[in-house]
Amino acid sequence: MSEPLLHCSKLSVSFRTDNGSLRAVDGIDLSIAPGEALGLVGESGCGKSTAAMAILGLLPRSAQCQADAIRLGDTDLAQASNRVLRSVRGRRVGVVFQDPMTSLNPYLTVGKQIGEPLRIHLGLNASQAKERSLALMRDVGIPDAATRINRHPHEFSGGQRQRLLIAMALACDPELLIADEPTTALDVTVQAQILDLLRREQQRRNMALLLVSHDLGVIAHTCHRVAVMYAGRIVETANTKPLFANPQHPYTRGLLAAIPRLDGDRGTELTTIPGLPPRLSDGWQHCAFAPRCPHAEGRCRIDIPNMRQHSDEHHHRCILDLPAGDAP
Amino acid sequence: MGRYLLKRLIQAPIVLFLIVTCSFVLVRLAPGGPFDAERKVPPEVEAALNEQYHLDESIPMQYGRFLLDLAQGDLGPAIKYPGRSVNAIIADRLPPTLLLGGYALALAVLIGVTVGVIGARLYNTVFDHASMVFALLGISIPMFVVGPLLLLAFQTQWRLVSPPGEYGPSFAYLSLAALCLAAPFAARIARLCRAGMLEVVNQDFARTARAKGVPEWRIVTVHCLRGALTPVVSFLGPAVASVLTGSLVVESIFLLKGLGWEFVFSAINRDYTLVIGTVIVYSSLLIIANLIVDLCYGLLDPRVRYD
Numbered sequence: 001m002s003e004p005l006l007h008c009s010k011l012s013v014s015f016r017t018d019n020g021s022l023r024a025v026d027g028i029d030l031s032i033a034p035g036e037a038l039g040l041v042g043e044s045g046c047g048k049s050t051a052a053m054a055i056l057g058l059l060p061r062s063a064q065c066q067a068d069a070i071r072l073g074d075t076d077l078a079q080a081s082n083r084v085l086r087s088v089r090g091r092r093v094g095v096v097f098q099d100p101m102t103s104l105n106p107y108l109t110v111g112k113q114i115g116e117p118l119r120i121h122l123g124l125n126a127s128q129a130k131e132r133s134l135a136l137m138r139d140v141g142i143p144d145a146a147t148r149i150n151r152h153p154h155e156f157s158g159g160q161r162q163r164l165l166i167a168m169a170l171a172c173d174p175e176l177l178i179a180d181e182p183t184t185a186l187d188v189t190v191q192a193q194i195l196d197l198l199r200r201e202q203q204r205r206n207m208a209l210l211l212v213s214h215d216l217g218v219i220a221h222t223c224h225r226v227a228v229m230y231a232g233r234i235v236e237t238a239n240t241k242p243l244f245a246n247p248q249h250p251y252t253r254g255l256l257a258a259i260p261r262l263d264g265d266r267g268t269e270l271t272t273i274p275g276l277p278p279r280l281s282d283g284w285q286h287c288a289f290a291p292r293c294p295h296a297e298g299r300c301r302i303d304i305p306n307m308r309q310h311s312d313e314h315h316h317r318c319i320l321d322l323p324a325g326d327a328p
Numbered sequence: 329m330g331r332y333l334l335k336r337l338i339q340a341p342i343v344l345f346l347i348v349t350c351s352f353v354l355v356r357l358a359p360g361g362p363f364d365a366e367r368k369v370p371p372e373v374e375a376a377l378n379e380q381y382h383l384d385e386s387i388p389m390q391y392g393r394f395l396l397d398l399a400q401g402d403l404g405p406a407i408k409y410p411g412r413s414v415n416a417i418i419a420d421r422l423p424p425t426l427l428l429g430g431y432a433l434a435l436a437v438l439i440g441v442t443v444g445v446i447g448a449r450l451y452n453t454v455f456d457h458a459s460m461v462f463a464l465l466g467i468s469i470p471m472f473v474v475g476p477l478l479l480l481a482f483q484t485q486w487r488l489v490s491p492p493g494e495y496g497p498s499f500a501y502l503s504l505a506a507l508c509l510a511a512p513f514a515a516r517i518a519r520l521c522r523a524g525m526l527e528v529v530n531q532d533f534a535r536t537a538r539a540k541g542v543p544e545w546r547i548v549t550v551h552c553l554r555g556a557l558t559p560v561v562s563f564l565g566p567a568v569a570s571v572l573t574g575s576l577v578v579e580s581i582f583l584l585k586g587l588g589w590e591f592v593f594s595a596i597n598r599d600y601t602l603v604i605g606t607v608i609v610y611s612s613l614l615i616i617a618n619l620i621v622d623l624c625y626g627l628l629d630p631r632v633r634y635d
Contacts, residue, residue, distance in 0.1 A: 058539055060530075090541035097539075102532040106631055107554045117540045152630040168540065 004031040004071075005208050006055070006176055011067040013047070013054050022280050024050045024063075026232035030210075032176065037202055037209040039219030039240070041255070042229035045277055049098075049180050051229070052212045056093055056178070057085050072176070090117040094169030096198075098181040100161035104153035110137075110164050111149035117171045136167040140197060159190035163197065170201060176208040177201075183218060195222055216255060220244060225313075228252050231278050231288035234307075238314035246324060248316040250293045287318070295320055329626065332634035336622070340615050344608070351607045352394065355600055356387055362407045362598045381407055383600075394604070403608070404601040408594070414605035417590060422609060424496075425586035428578065429571050431502065432509035436567070439510065440517025441560065447518065448525035448556070449548060459518065466515025471574055475508045475581035497584060505582040509574050513567050517560050524556035531555075554628045561624050568617035572610055 013025040025047040032038045040048045054065045055077065070077040072092060077085065089095075097103040105113055114136055115129030124132065130149065137145035140163040142156075153161055162182060169177055179198060183191035199222050202209045213219055219226055220240060227237040228251065236249040247253045254273040275292035278284070287293070290300040297320070305319045361383070363374050378384045382393060397404055403414035443463070447456045482488045482504055489500045497505070528534065529552050537551045576588035587606055594602035626632045 056539065058535060086541045086543060088541070089539055095536075095539035097532060097536060099532060103536045105533040105537065105551050107629060108551070116537075116542060120541055120543075154631050165536070168536075 003033075005034045005036075005073065006030070006032045006210075007069070007071045008051075008055065009068040011051060011054055011065070011070065013050050013059060013063055013065045016062050016064070024232055024280055025054065028229070028232075028234050030227065030234075032208045032210060034175065034208055035202075035206045036225060037199075037211060037223040039223035039226045040210060040212045040229060041214065041216060041219050041226060043214055043255075043277055045280075046229045047232040047280075048212045048214075048229050052178050052180050052210060055210075056089050056095065058089075058095070087121070090169075090174075091121040091172045092174055093176045093178060094172070094174040096162070096165050096169045096177065096179040096182045099185045100158055100165055101185065103165055104161055106153055109150050109152055110156070113153075114164065114168045114171055117168065121172050132171070133167075136171055137164070139170075139201070140164070140167045141193075142167075158186055159194065162186060162190075162194050166194075166197060166201070170205070173205060174207060176210065178210045178212070180212045181214070182211070183215075184213070191218070198222060216244075216259060228255070231284065232280060233288065233317065235289065235318070236314075236316040238310075238316075242311070242314050246314075248310050248314065248322065249289075249318045250295050250320075250322065251289045252316075253322075254292075295322060329634050333623075336619050340619070343615060344611055347611045348398075348604060348608055349391075352391060352604055353387065355595075355598070355603050356390075358598065360598050362600060364598070381405070381601075403605040406599060406602045406605075408597050408599040408602070414601050417602065418587065418605055418609055421585065421587040421590050424584055425572075425575055425579070425588055428502065428506055428509065428584060428586060429568075429575050431506035432513070432575070432578075433564075433568070433571055435506055435510040436513035436517055436571075437560075437564075439514040441521050441557070443514070443518040444521025444560075445525055445548060445553070445556070447522040448529065449544075451526060456522075460522070463515040463518045466511045467519075469511075471508055471512065471577050472581065474511055475505075475578060478504050478508050479581070492583060497582075501582070502584075505578050505584060508581070509571065509578045512574075513571065516563060516567070520559045520563055521556055524559045525552060528552040528555040557628055558625070561621055561628060564624075565618045565621040568621075569614055572613060
């Protein structure tokens with residue numbers, strides 16, 4: 001892999017709660033090459049969104065974030081001052097959020113909101129920013145952009161609002177786009193359009209993409225490489241094709257098996273992973289997936305497994321050697 | 329919007345008419361009359377006075393006469409001020425009251441919003457806690473305690489202000505009075521604005537702004553302030569009414585001869601015409617203030633629809 005654009009090492013986030021500290025992200029390493037699309041996947045509460053937000057320091061105040069380094073090019077975001085972080089946000093890294101209904105400011109016109117990063121980071125004046133905003137709105141497929149640039153967010157549909165958020169994130173031509181569950185709040189037909197838009201813009205701008213999703217279909221459709229998270233740790237990472245063809249970690253196998261298939265026999269029960277995701281406050285001393293794992297053995301409950309290399313760019317965190325192509 | 333404004337402008341005189349009619353009847357039903365005094369006026373003098381001011385007629389007759397005069401903009405003679413009309417007294421007394429009330433409201437909004445916003449930004453710090461303690465004091469301590477204390481400190485003790493002289497109150501003295509009137513409102517506004525701001529800055533769109541690299545002060549002023557002001561605006565409607573009644577107290581403490589002063593004494597003196605005149609002025613001010621507040625919602629939040 002070429003020199004990574006973004007490299008996080010040992011990124012941890014914990015939240016202070018009334019019942020003590022809660023470790024949502026536990027020492028994960030992440031690398032994204034320039035122009036690469038990385039999918040971060042896992043079930044609700046596994047820490048994937050928290051990890052993505054931690055990169056830009058966008059966590060709520062109750063969160064404490066530690067990392068050996070969060071390198072973006074030659075800037076270390078983990079050590080950076082607020083001023084440096086601000087100059088990176090929206091300029092070098094754009095963010096698209098999950099809920100387009102609440103993520104746009106209801107009090108400002110969409111033109112003002114899209115133009116804002118242009119004015120702040122690139123120093124454009126009002127009319128230049130408006131011109132660029134208009135072009136961006138057209139790029140992301142807002143019909144009749146010229147008249148609607150002065151409208152407020154409530155006058156747009158959910159899908160259009162997500163397009164506007166994407167336009168805003170792309171405004172300064174960032175090197176990296178972080179998309180946090182960008183399609184979760186949208187209905188299925190709109191989801192596909194938004195994914196196509198993200199993929200098209202990613203390729204056109206040769207921009208790196210960190211796509212956070214719980215939906216393996218979304219990831220398969222969009223990403224070159226996948227990292228699977230479980231209980232705050234990355235349990236498997238590989239290029240998309242090998243991961244889907246030959247998953248190594250039993251959790252990844254469980255996730256893949258749980259995707260309902262249209263070509264299966266009618267009436268067969270949907271496959272699920274038994275049990276619940278672990279409570280994060282528990283502080284695991286052994287494999288966090290062991291309690292739900294159909295293959296778990298005694299030695300799984302002794303130590304936390306390290307990352308193992310399966311093939312060139314395929315790593316996983318399971319001490320067992322599962323036979324290829326085995327069902328979960 | 330235009331339709332809404334038209335509707336409200338048609339409603340306003342109807343509301344005013346009802347208020348005036350009620351007060352007209354009530355003030356005449358109240359025991360006593362304008363010529364009752366410790367020393368009884370001779371009956372023939374009282375009869376003559378009653379005849380002069382048409383108080384010997386039946387109430388419906390008086391009401392009809394009053395409406396005819398009102399239609400021509402004439403509020404009649406002030407019964408207890410021989411030779412002066414109610415119109416002249418209002419023209420004389422209204423400006424100081426408007427000045428005091430407007431000054432106090434402006435101070436209350438300015439201080440309240442500033443303290444509230446800073447308190448929310450410095451949430452859980454010494455400033456935040458201290459300002460909220462002061463706010464609680466401001467709400468709890470009545471004006472008739474704050475006013476004399478202010479005068480004691482600034483006028484008697486430190487001699488920083490002097491009482492109103494021949495040419496009316498000085499600016500410093502007026503500021504002191506306005507501060508006294510503004511204190512409880514500034515306190516309420518600070519609390520409302522702080523709570524509103526705390527709610528808004530934790531919303532998703534504030535995070536979006538942060539993710540765009542917008543500086544924190546700009547997130548507060550450009551992105552969040554309008555949302556945080558909505559509860560403040562809701563409070564301002566009733567606050568205008570309270571400022572008007574509060575100004576009665578403050579005018580008395582600070583010896584500012586405004587309309588509040590006249591309003592209280594006209595009611596005590598049963599100066600029927602002057603009571604009605606001041607009621608008309610106060611009600612109009614209130615109706616206008618509430619209309620402005622309702623229109624402000626639309627200016628603050630583009631999602632508000634008037635229909």
